[in-house]
Amino acid sequence: MSLYxxxxxxxxxxxxxxxxxxxxxxxxxxxxxKCGFTPQYAGLEALHREFGPRGLVVLGFPCNQFGAQEPGDAAEIANFCSLTYDVSFPLFAKVDVNGAAADPLFTWLKAQAPGLLGTRGIKWNFTKFLVDRKGEVVGRHAPTVKPEALKAEIAALL
Incomplete structure (x- = not known):
C-alpha cells in the first residue's frame, strides 16, 4: 500500500x-x-512556492479534534487561509486524525511513521508527514517543527 x-x-x-x-x-x-501553530501556514505556503516547481506538493487537512481550533466550515477555512496567509496549496475536507472516525489516510500515515516511543496518535495540529516520490512515508514531524526546518529533507527527496 502507498499514498497513491x-x-x-x-x-x-x-x-x-x-x-x-x-x-x-x-x-x-x-x-x-485558531491554533498557536496557525502561523505555520505561512511557512507551508513558502515551501509550496519554493519547491512546487521541482515536484513538492503540500496538502492541508483541517482538523477540529484538538481544542476545537478548526470550528469553521470549508468556505470559512478557505477564506481565512487565503486572506490571512495567501495559501494556494490544496486544502481538503475537515477530517478526524485520531479515534474510531479517523480518516483512513491518517490511520495509514500514523502506522507508517509512528511518533515518539512508537505512539500512533497525533498529538496536536500541524503534525507533518513527508512522503517520497514512490508514495512511501519517509518522515513524521511534530507540530513544533517549523516548515522551514524541513527544507533540506525536502530538497534531498526532490
Whole structure:
C-alpha cells in the first residue's frame, strides 16, 4: 500500500485520488485556523512556492479534534487561509486524525511513521508527514517543527 491507494474528500465535496500526485514529494499536514501553530501556514505556503516547481506538493487537512481550533466550515477555512496567509496549496475536507472516525489516510500515515516511543496518535495540529516520490512515508514531524526546518529533507527527496 502507498499514498497513491487513497482517495480523499475535497473541501468542495468532491473527491481527489492521491494517485494524481504520483511522482511528487508530498507534505501532508493536519491544520487548524485558531491554533498557536496557525502561523505555520505561512511557512507551508513558502515551501509550496519554493519547491512546487521541482515536484513538492503540500496538502492541508483541517482538523477540529484538538481544542476545537478548526470550528469553521470549508468556505470559512478557505477564506481565512487565503486572506490571512495567501495559501494556494490544496486544502481538503475537515477530517478526524485520531479515534474510531479517523480518516483512513491518517490511520495509514500514523502506522507508517509512528511518533515518539512508537505512539500512533497525533498529538496536536500541524503534525507533518513527508512522503517520497514512490508514495512511501519517509518522515513524521511534530507540530513544533517549523516548515522551514524541513527544507533540506525536502530538497534531498526532490
Amino acid at each position: 491507494d487513497f482517495t480523499v474528500k475535497r473541501a468542495n465535496g468532491g473527491t481527489q485520488a492521491l494517485a494524481d500526485y504520483a511522482d511528487k514529494v508530498v507534505l501532508i499536514v493536519n491544520t487548524a485556523s
